[in-house]
Amino acid sequence: MKTDIGEYVVGAYLKLEEGCDVVDYNVRPPGGGLEGLGELDVVGYDFRRGRAFLCEVTTHIKGLQIGPSYDATVRKITDKHTRQRAYAATHLQRFDEIRFQFWSPRVPKGALSERLARIDGLELVINGRYRECVEKLRLRAKVETQDAVNPFFRVLQILEAMRKE
Secondary structure (H helix, E strand, O other): OOOOHHHHHHHHHHHHHOOOOEEEEEEOOOOOOOHHHOOEEEEEEEOOOOEEEEEEEOOOOOOOOOOOOHHHHHHHHHHHHHHHHHHHHHHOOOOOEEEEEEEEOOOOOOHHHHHHHOOOOEEEEEHHHHHHHHHHHHHHHHHOOOOOOOHHHHHHHHHHHOOOO
16 A cells, blocks of 8 residues: 555654654554454554554545544544554554554644544644644754655755755
8 A cells, every 4th residue: 555645744753753763654454354454554663662653644634524524533533543452452562652643734623623632542643733743853854864764754854955046
């Protein structure tokens, strides 16, 4: 499956700001079957500190909505979080800290964002917090020139290095 640019945003943040040693995209649980159909968008592994990040990413720039209603959206995100937890319980026992995150640049404030905030154990990186994460990457891109092997971060580096004349 093709990696979405929003997934690269999250991967850059996990690698460069959170210190993950390995970032994997579109992870499918081993074994196939129905369980193998539910992919995890981004998984970051920080082996030095014993942390893992399981991230669902939805990059709708006109505002988050999956399906015909907010109810459908919340159900879908809740189902994905349930898959995150199942994957962690089965495959990530060696990690001391596991963080479950949902990343989206534009989520309507009010009913939807409030309902998402009530999903137990799911950390929201949405709206302003998403922007803050991208801004940290942008500031890093101003000073770091080595290739981070991440297309999103490389574009930030190019934009920050362009001459004004």
